[in-house]
Amino acid sequence: MQFDTQTSPHLAGENSVAAMMRQVLYALVPGTLALIWFFGWGVLINLVLATIFATALEALVMVLRKRPVKAALGDYSAVVTAWLLAVTMPPLSPWWLTLIAVFFAIVVAKHLYGGLGYNPFNPAMVGYVVCLISFPVQMTSWLAPSGLAEHSVGFLASLQTILTGQLPASLSWDAITMATPLDNLRTETSLGKTLSEIRAEPLYGSLAGQGWEWAANFFFLGGFWLLYKKIITWHVPVALIVSLGVMAALFSLGNPDNFPPPTFHIFSGGAILGAFFIATDPVSGATSPRGRIVFGAGVGVLTYIIRTWGGYPDGIAFAVLLMNMAAPTIDYYTKPRVFGHKPE
Amino acid sequence: MALAIPGTTGNPDTNCYDMSQSIQLHTFHGGLKLDGHKAISTSHPIKTAELPATLLLPVQQHIGQPADVIVKPGEQVFKGQKLTRASDYISAPIHAPTSGIISAVEERLVPHPSGLKALCIEIQTDGKDKWGEKVSYPDFRNTDIVTLRNHIRESGIVGLGGAAFPTSVKLNPGRSIDTLILNGAECEPYITCDDMLMREHAADIVEGMAIMQFMLSAEQCIIGIEDNKPEAIAAMRAAVKESELAAEVVAIPTIYPTGGEKQLIKILTNQEVPGDSLPADIGIVCQNVGTAKAVYDAVIHGQPLIDRVITVTGEGIAQPQNFLALIGTSMAELVAQAGGYKPGVKRLIMGGSMMGFALATDEIPIIKASNCILALTEVEQPPAQPCIRCGxxxxxxxxxxxxxxxxxxxxxxxxxxxxxxxxxxxxxxxxxxxxxxxxxxxxxxxxxxxxEIWNQEREKVKSDIARERHIFHEERLERLKKEKAERLAKKKAALKNRPKVGDAEAKKSEIEAALARVKAKKEKQTTTQKNIER
Structure with a gap:
């Protein structure tokens, strides 16, 4: 009798890339629902568009690369990238902006570097940053959170705006958009207002911005799901949030009128989403436990620096890309001590 | 941090953690909680396998130098008779598992990951199972340690946990030993041979440990058993109580691979065996429970290592169970005695599902290191994808x-x-x-x-030798050239200083000197001749 001869171990584990990516998608659901609740149907439409673009581009590139299309689509990595882009782009971004972001994420950042597993930079963040630098107006036109806007934008109006780039006649951009809390805070402090004056504005909630803080809370929930399912480890999120918090605490203690407290920084912008969903991208991040702490801390500190002194209101995307560059070096210097050997 | 895999078997309900357990347990990094698949082969007691008509014994069944064959085809051998002689310090002989006639000494398929052929001795058994000469030392405490060690060596005992390293070498650590550890962890899925051996032969194992403790003068004796084997733990505790040996049976958590020598030592002593060292270097010797039983059989009863307990199991086997089988028994025969294969069997493995190697055929013998024959049915092998560095x-x-x-x-x-x-x-x-x-x-x-690295190192050694030889050759040529030049220079100088022709006195002395040289040469020749004749 003849048997097959594979090498050990002989029982395949139940883990798979697809299963991990699926868990990430599940974990994104609560935060995304919160975003839809506060910022309208545009978020959902963006999500659908980005997913379609990402899937189509992934398939196209795999065909061009003469690789199996089905396997690539089956690992859901393109969908995760699309989803991350959709929740970071402004809700009423025109369709072509989403397409450009997805194109740079999937085709340039991912496949030109060799596809899944070989990309040195976080694909979603590359797509986001390309658009942010090239189309700053569109990329900073965030809607006002529900309850603050003079008019809410319905489903059909959102769809029309995204597809044509034109608002329905009854609406104007000024009436529906509003600076994000991070953006607003920046402008106002530069005008010489103190923080307590600024925070009194209706844009702000108890921790950070109205609506924003709740979206962050729900992304937090998703992050805990990922930790619980052991898809990510605690190192990156904790290091990122702690370092961002420590930086904010140091400066706000020294000058509370100009520098917002840690809670504001942590619950504003993309900090929570970045800590649990973006900086934890295994491919482009550091890999050893200590390396992940360094990586996360680096993202946190850079985010604070960019937010406070840089040219852009939020710095998560830039911070992640900068740390991506440092990841191989971090890995080299944070090798764990091997069993039976002294630390190197 | 251990990653939980659904369907774990670590059963916290079984209360095998003795409150009096004085040894504090430690942990090692990583590991897995695996589905043990052990219960399927522990419902039957160990069955003595039928005496097969032929036995095939690979000459090399151990780690180390090959042994020399000392029998010839056609020769009658008796049970326990030595068939090979250890050729080196790290080597082990094999013995005839039963009486019979040597029918062949030739290359045959052996259990090897690459499906290699190797030198084997084939015995046609005669069914009489007649013992040859037996040497035993029942009163081992009054026996010289060197004699005991030599006896264990001559009995062909090697580590039965799977590595098959000669036991006598491990029992000669060259330094004082603080702790002797018996490894009854048996962490690999499916394998239950040590579990069953401990349940049924606990007293023999403890006695074997006593022999090794005596030989090593170890101060502390620990028996480590995974907590998924409560029956074995109870049996071993009872056996220790009965014996004179001050050993402690310690229940350890069921986390693969606790049975790894270095992992077990870390759990029991919190010491890490340094990367390039052996446990003996930190005063610890670790032996498998099966090896302890083999030492007991050899020292007390004079039976060399000619049989072992082997688990025949897996979803592809009709009646999974453990056998006491003679070394050299064909795997196909053992599978047949376990009810044969179930339909849909796909893969045959020697060892467990984590580290065992797959065999192309079952027409090969079991060897000293064979702890398990595992037949798997549905083996799903999803295609490999790129690494996503998830860590x-x-x-x-x-x-x-x-x-x-x-x-x-x-x-x-x-x-x-x-x-x-x-x-x-x-x-x-x-x-x-x-x-x-x-x-x-x-x-x-x-x-x-x-x-690849081993191959490169071998190549390097080869090329180093060649290079050295070349350098030496060059040097020799250089030296010869130099010597020749010197000789010529001397001769030239001698010619130059040569007295002028006509100086009769000088000429005469020259002739005399020449004659003396010739004479001396002749004398030397005759002595050499004489020496040769002598």
Missing amino acids: KCEQVCPALLLPQQLFWYAQAKDFDKIQDYHLFDCIECGCCAEVCPSHIPLVQYYRFAKT
Whole structure:
């Protein structure tokens, strides 16, 4: 009798890339629902568009690369990238902006570097940053959170705006958009207002911005799901949030009128989403436990620096890309001590 | 941090943690909680396998130098008779498992991952099972340690946990030993031979340990058993109580690979065996429970290592169970005695599901290291995907390595870099491959890299020798040239100083000198001749 001869171990584990990516998608659901609740149907439409673009581009590139299309689509990595882009782009971004972001994420950042597993930079963040630098107006036109806007934008109006780039006649951009809390805070402090004056504005909630803080809370929930399912480890999120918090605490203690407290920084912008969903991208991040702490801390500190002194209101995307560059070096210097050997 | 895999068997309900257990347990990094699949083969007691008509004994069944064959085809051999002679310090002989006639000494298929042929001795058994000469030392406490060690060596005993390293070498550590550990962890899925041996032969194992304790003068004796074997733990505790040996039976958590020598030592003593050392270097000797039983059989009863307990199990076997089988019994025959294969059997493995190697055929014999024959049915092997650097592998690596980095360098054939990342500390336990979401056969890459490096080192040794030889040759040519030049110069100088022709006195003395030289030469020749004749 003849048997097959594979090498050990002989029982395949139940883990798979697809299963991990699926868990990430599940974990994104609560935060995304919160975003839809506060910022309208545009978020959902963006999500659908980005997913379609990402899937189509992934398939196209795999065909061009003469690789199996089905396997690539089956690992859901393109969908995760699309989803991350959709929740970071402004809700009423025109369709072509989403397409450009997805194109740079999937085709340039991912496949030109060799596809899944070989990309040195976080694909979603590359797509986001390309658009942010090239189309700053569109990329900073965030809607006002529900309850603050003079008019809410319905489903059909959102769809029309995204597809044509034109608002329905009854609406104007000024009436529906509003600076994000991070953006607003920046402008106002530069005008010489103190923080307590600024925070009194209706844009702000108890921790950070109205609506924003709740979206962050729900992304937090998703992050805990990922930790619980052991898809990510605690190192990156904790290091990122702690370092961002420590930086904010140091400066706000020294000058509370100009520098917002840690809670504001942590619950504003993309900090929570970045800590649990973006900086934890295994491919482009550091890999050893200590390396992940360094990586996360680096993202946190850079985010604070960019937010406070840089040219852009939020710095998560830039911070992640900068740390991506440092990841191989971090890995080299944070090798764990091997069993039976002294630390190197 | 251990990663939970659904369907774990670590059963906290079984209360085998004795409150009086004085040894504090420690942990090792990583490891996995695996589905043990052990219960399927423990419902029957150990069955003595039928005496087969032929036995096939590979000459090399141990780690170390091959042994020399000392029997010829056609020769009558008796049970326990030595068939080979250990050729080196790290070597072991094999013995006839029963009486019969040697029918062949030739190359045959042996259990090997590459399906290799190797020198084997075939015996046609005569069914009489007649013993040859037996040597035993029942009163071992009044026996010289060197004699005991030599007896264990001559009995062909090697580590029965799977590595098959000669036991006598381990019992000669060359330094004082503080702790003797018996390894009854048996952490690999499916394998139950040690479990059943402990349940049924606990007293013999403890006596075997007493012999080794006496030989090593070890101060402390610990028997480590995974807590998924409550019956074995109870049996061993009872046996220790009965014996004179002050050993402690310790229940350890069921986390694969606790049975790895270095992992077990870490759990029981919190000491890490240094990377390039042996446990003996930190005063610890670790032996498998099966080896202890073999030592007992050899020293007390004079039976060399001619049989062992082997688990025949898996979803592809009709009646999974343990057999006491003669070394050299065909695997096909043992499978037949276990009710044969079930339909749909796909893979045959020697060893467990994590570290065992797959065999192409069952027409090969069991050897001293065969602890399990595992037949699997549905073996799902999803295609490998690219590594996404998720780091799950390093979370489970008991050697604290960075498996994905090792994989990267193995793939790139960067054999210098891969050694910087301590490839040779990898114990090939397979935890990394088991949790890999991309289903990369990681261990295969490490084995490939190790083999390539060994080959390169062998090549290097060869080329070093060649280079040295070349350098020596060049030097010799140079030296000869120099000597020749010197000789010529001397001669020239002599010619120059030669007295002028006509100086009769000088000429005469020259002739005399020449004659004397000739005479001396002749004398020397005759003495040499005489010497030769003598």
